Amino acid sequence: MNDAAETPLEPTENDDLARLIEFAQIVTAGRDAMSDHIVARVAKVLTEGLNLLDSVTRNSGLMRLFQVLESEDSQALLIAIADALHQAGRDIGGAEPAAGGLGSILRTARDPNTQETLRALTTFGALVSQSLRTQYASD
Amino acid sequence: MHILVVGGGTGGTILANNLARRLAPEIRKKKVSLTLLSASDRHMYQPGLLYVAFGEMSVDELYRDEASLLSSHIDFHVDPVETFRLDQNEVLTRSGQTYEYDILVIATGSRIVPDQVPGLKEGAETFYTEAAALKLFQRLREFEGGTIAVTVDVPHKCPIAPVELIFLLHDYFKLRKIRDKVHIKYHYPIGRIHTIANVAKWAKPEFDRMNIEYETLFNMKEVDVENKVVRSEEGTETNYDLLIAVPPHRGMAVIEHNQLGVGGWIPTDRYKLTMDGHDNVYVLGDTTNLPVSKTGSAAHFEAEVVAENIAAVVKIGSPVRDYDGKVYCFIEAGHDRATYAMFDYSNPPDLKPASKPMHWFKVAYNQMYWNSVRGLL
Numbered sequence: 001m002n003d004a005a006e007t008p009l010e011p012t013e014n015d016d017l018a019r020l021i022e023f024a025q026i027v028t029a030g031r032d033a034m035s036d037h038i039v040a041r042v043a044k045v046l047t048e049g050l051n052l053l054d055s056v057t058r059n060s061g062l063m064r065l066f067q068v069l070e071s072e073d074s075q076a077l078l079i080a081i082a083d084a085l086h087q088a089g090r091d092i093g094g095a096e097p098a099a100g101g102l103g104s105i106l107r108t109a110r111d112p113n114t115q116e117t118l119r120a121l122t123t124f125g126a127l128v129s130q131s132l133r134t135q136y137a138s139d
Numbered sequence: 140m141h142i143l144v145v146g147g148g149t150g151g152t153i154l155a156n157n158l159a160r161r162l163a164p165e166i167r168k169k170k171v172s173l174t175l176l177s178a179s180d181r182h183m184y185q186p187g188l189l190y191v192a193f194g195e196m197s198v199d200e201l202y203r204d205e206a207s208l209l210s211s212h213i214d215f216h217v218d219p220v221e222t223f224r225l226d227q228n229e230v231l232t233r234s235g236q237t238y239e240y241d242i243l244v245i246a247t248g249s250r251i252v253p254d255q256v257p258g259l260k261e262g263a264e265t266f267y268t269e270a271a272a273l274k275l276f277q278r279l280r281e282f283e284g285g286t287i288a289v290t291v292d293v294p295h296k297c298p299i300a301p302v303e304l305i306f307l308l309h310d311y312f313k314l315r316k317i318r319d320k321v322h323i324k325y326h327y328p329i330g331r332i333h334t335i336a337n338v339a340k341w342a343k344p345e346f347d348r349m350n351i352e353y354e355t356l357f358n359m360k361e362v363d364v365e366n367k368v369v370r371s372e373e374g375t376e377t378n379y380d381l382l383i384a385v386p387p388h389r390g391m392a393v394i395e396h397n398q399l400g401v402g403g404w405i406p407t408d409r410y411k412l413t414m415d416g417h418d419n420v421y422v423l424g425d426t427t428n429l430p431v432s433k434t435g436s437a438a439h440f441e442a443e444v445v446a447e448n449i450a451a452v453v454k455i456g457s458p459v460r461d462y463d464g465k466v467y468c469f470i471e472a473g474h475d476r477a478t479y480a481m482f483d484y485s486n487p488p489d490l491k492p493a494s495k496p497m498h499w500f501k502v503a504y505n506q507m508y509w510n511s512v513r514g515l516l
Contacts, residue, residue: 031495031496034499036195036475036498036499036502039499039502039503040502040503040505040506042503043502043503043504043505043506043507044506046506046507047506047507047509047510048509050510050515051509051510051513051515054513054515058160058163058210
């Protein structure tokens with residue numbers, strides 16, 4: 001108990017000094033390892049990164065896209081697209097080659113999936129056209 | 140409102156990008172148009188030339204396509220101006236186009252004119268052009284001993300450069316282990332070793348430490364190329380084995396031809412940065428006649444003020460700021476040490492001891508310059 005009472009609760013001056021010396025040694029070691037070329041390369045990457053970020057943030061289209069993509073609806077669409085890509089890759093890779101010929105085309109046209117696809121594409125196309133007309137009309 | 144910027148160097152590029160940011164809404168709504176005219180499709184980082192001369196940067200690092208640096212809101216043309224018709228608020232370019240403006244910014248820079256000193260062009264090396272910097276690099280590599288004379292004409296781009304050259308020469312030959320075979324003599328045209336008093340005060344003991352001979356009040360008169368002698372107006376002369384000159388400078392020829400300023404230096408209000416007698420014409424960078432250093436740094440700080448003021452004129456009808464003469468210059472004090480000089484109209488520089496981290500800051504800035512000209516830093 002006496003030992004515990006005598007154990008200092010605050011770091012001693014020597015402990016702080018030792019830590020400072022360690023820190024200074026790390027800084028010196030880092031400094032010795034550095035070269036002009038390392039500094040120039042890192043600076044170049046940071047410079048180009050900042051320029052790229054500047055270009056992105058000044059692109060009103062990209063920023064609007066990020067905003068839209070943040071919405072729950074957009075995330076659901078992105079998940080649907082991602083899942084579809086994954087499954088479609090497997091389905092296409094596992095399917096027999098198309099037989100060809102007019103009969104095959106007619107079968108494809110009658111396939112509900114074909115109509116689903118056309119409906120999705122026409123909906124998307126119509127909305128893009130509408131947005132473009134609105135934007136150019138305001139110029 | 141049509142804003143026309145003439146000159147695609149540091150000042151003009153920073154100004155145009157800064158304006159494009161500040162006036163983006165107005166430009167999108169077509170209430171403001173912003174045009175930049177330049178004589179070149181390339182932008183050069185001129186401070187890098189000294190590094191090229193000492194083999195520390197390659198030439199390709201100095202250039203970027205000007206168009207790649209500019210905001211899409213800027214209408215950029217490589218079509219140098221040939222005629223300024225300030226009374227009619229228009230300029231005429233080499234291609235024959237006429238550009239009208241409501242606000243004009245002239246940022247045409249300066250050029251070297253070694254022909255002003257007989258024999259200088261033939262007899263002296265310099266580092267103020269790409270070709271000259273590369274040639275100087277070769278001459279330094281081949282130099283095995285003798286006297287190197289450094290001469291300076293004022294005003295010139297980058298006032299700190301002559302002092303930096305001396306430090307770099309000293310360390311260069313030390314690294315080659317032939318410093319004892321090289322005698323370096325520095326010549327300066329006024330009564331101290333630098334126009335900025337505090338830089339002269341800081342550099343003098345460093346020159347003494349490095350065993351640099353110096354002669355002040357040496358205004359170049361002529362170079363005797365055959366006998367390798369440089370002579371001064373004051374009647375003195377120095378024999379040399381290698382002559383490195385900071386040559387005379389003038390504003391661009393187009394400024395002189397249009398009689399906008401004697402020597403190509405346009406009379407400019409030191410606070411408003413407007414051309415004397417023309418409130419809708421701003422001037423920035425080397426081509427002003429301001430009592431500040433001709434440096435990219437000065438052009439940068441001037442561009443910030445001019446951009447803010449032009450944007451304010453567009454938005455609220457009145458400028459909002461004065462230029463305080465601010466300049467910030469790195470000073471390479473050798474192979475791996477640097478310091479900096481920051482000063483303005485009211486406060487002279489207070490130079491700190493040179494250090495390695497400061498040198499690294501400069502090395503980093505050689506890259507970060509490409510953020511500066513985009514108006515980011």
